[in-house]
Amino acid sequence: MPEARSLPLRNIGAAIRGPSIAILLGFLAAAVLVLLIGKDPIEAAGALWRGAFGTPNNIAGTLALATPLIFSALAFAVAFRGSMFNAGVEGQLIIGAFLSAFVGFSFDGLPALVHLPLMLAAGALGGALWALLPAIWRVGLGANEIVTTLMMNFIAIALTDYLVLYPFRLPGQSGSAIRTESINPSADLPSLWPPYNVTIALPLAILCVITAWYVLRRFVVGYEVRMVGSAPRFAKAGGIPPGRHMVGVMMVSGALAGLGGAAQVGGVFNAFVSPFATGLGFNGVLVALLVGNAPLGIPFAAVFIGALQSGAIGMELTTSISRYLVAALTATIIIFVSARQFGGRRLPWSTVARVRSPQPRAEATDPADGTGS
């Protein structure tokens, strides 16, 4: 079947074109911004590049920043492919992180081969359960999951704040960052590149990406999720139960987010610290948007966003241009990527709107005598 084989290549071309144009335009806009404040854009770009990739330390920093973004972006993308808009990746990540930290510091004397998977599993479980509630509310009660998942973020933050401040408080701490006791070394994620924070979480994240891609593409459940996500009524008429898959993708999404939290605990902080995520979940949404929720694009987009963030710190140190320029740059890129004429995919919310209101009233445009007559 030659046509089936040649198609992915053409798809990749189309998939790269949109984000590339958006990134280019985003950089141009940022350059104008830099000019307006009287600085040299070329110098800024150079500083940004060096900050991201200039030294081994910087490269490691970029990869360390990209790793949790892969998890959270994949979490968003998986839910989205199944028609769920998971705005609660951040909260699921935080709950997963706390639960993994709890497992990390509570068990003593376990071999790493047991303790490590146990800690990661706890993170995934926490995230999945935190995502399960909004999914059930959506399927059972019709509660819009964008609202409920968003609200669950605040509950997650407040709940873990409380847990860190009271039941799990370490005596003698003060200041703005409060932490639990450290996890046992047996739950530490081994570094791939000592002494840097590039841990086995990175290959684990990429493994998750490839698995998600393959399951969506080749598995029966993947086909069903894609049909539910793109045409729920069609799926239902064909005997695919939309509700079950909506709950399913949300649980997987939450589990991925929770894994991302566990990876941060085991690889970066070695404890649960509060505040924990500070935007990891939302930046993950940006990464997913950048590549139109295509799993295989996510690692590349995550490294790109990670590089921008890591580079921004370097740029601020060497050029006195604020690192918040990068936030503006990222936002501009996302705006350009959402413009569909650049070949980008549909924005999630336009698709969500389409899915939600399956029958747009054709009152005004119905040509032949309206069917209502």
Add this chain to the structure above:
Amino acid sequence: MSLTRVPDKAGPPEPSEPSAAAPGEHALRLEGVSKSFGDIRANEDVTLRVRRGAIHGIVGENGAGKTTLMRIAYGFYQADAGHIFVDDGPVDLTSPRVALGSGIAMVHQHSLLVDSLTVTENILLATDEPILSFAPAQARIREIGERYGLAVDPTRKVGQLSVAAKQRVEILKALYFDARIMILDEPTAVLTPQEARGLFAHLRSFAEQGKTILIITHKLPEVMAVTTEVSVMRGGRLVYEARTAETTEGDIARAMVGRAVALRMHRDRTVEAEAADSTISSETVLEVRGLTVADDRAVPRLRSVDLDVRAGEIVGIAAVEGNGQSELVEAVTGLRRPTEGTIRILGQDVTGSDPRRRRERGLRHIPEDRLQSGVNPTASVRENLICGRHYRPPLAGRWRMRTEQVQRYAAGLMERFAILAPGTSTRVGSLSGGNMQKVVIARELEEGARLIVAAQPTQGVDIGATESIRNELLRMRAQGAAILLVSSELSEIVDLADRVVVLFSGSVAGRLSGREIQEEKLGLLMMGGASRSEMADA
């Protein structure tokens, strides 16, 4: 008389031709109005004269051009040709607001009010005068409401009102702007019989006060009960006009459906003969008992319906849109849970089963809304063709799809059903309507079909594809499938069905078989012709 006449901006129209009526007798005249949408001629040279103080019924089948004509009359569409006169003065109705200025108001079938605004705010939406205070408008709305007996609290939010009350608000709105000509599009479709009687009483009192009412309807008893004149449209033309007192339901029904049935010429006689040879077996495939189904708002749409479909026969469901046929289809296919009654497929009770289990019993469904339920427009032809059997061998193993088999299966179906597409990975959304429907037909009629629920299978499909779809249904019938055919195309039912069940407001209005299946009889039953007595005292 012409104080509120809007000067004609489009140059001098033809001088109004001398009509039989005395000058000033007509509140509204449409002269030689034509309107096309692409190749579709929705209205062709229609001349409609509406007497002042009349309740004038406009009737016709779906697609006859009624709604287009009324949309021209209230300024929503502009006619390609022809002229409009209000009180014998030429008008140029460039928008609904201009039409309202000329005294013409539309009361829509589905309320177009904004739920989150109050009654007063909704009514004032139609004006662009600056609003300093709602108090004067509220007082006026109260006053009009009391004068006409249309009590609605002007400060209530529209979202809190019942459907009937929303309709009263729409009428109040027309009265608020001194409309002298009111157009109502199927006003009783959303009302209970009691509410409908109340509405008719209001309409009569408006007419007595010199207002002119145009009412679009499908229902013959309503025409007889409330109108003073009636015009029948068919195929975009006005084909029949009469004073209601001087005509009968039968005459009106004949005028509505009595066309040369061109499509019958396309029926494949050989397939028909072949099908006739096969005896209808006594095996009951679908057995529906006491089925009552409510819509999303818990309003019962189907009431205690009994229905059997045997192997090798086509049972047609004839009904005007909105009389319960969609709910019947959804209940039988498992998309909507009935409130009462049982559904059996091949003797097994499937009332509580999901669509997949029913499919495994041999149910196939050609859905009415092709783009939402029939196909997934964003998915490939291949992905569309396998839906419903994608999880079983040979197309899938326990977990994974078998890519090679899926491809071979899809390519085979494409060839056998002559689906015109570049390949199996073509997006279905890029296909023509006829080819999309062929994808549906291929998927649903391939193998294992014991019960086929076909809802509007040829709607919006060209003649060639229509013919092949009908032949495919007849072929399935010859192979012993039981077919439930829902169609608003009467000729389709007459051509294909062995038996017909007519639904009217959710109940069985009649059952016909064999030679009794004639368009006129069906038309009369579909309009509730048999239950005339119920409406007569309205």
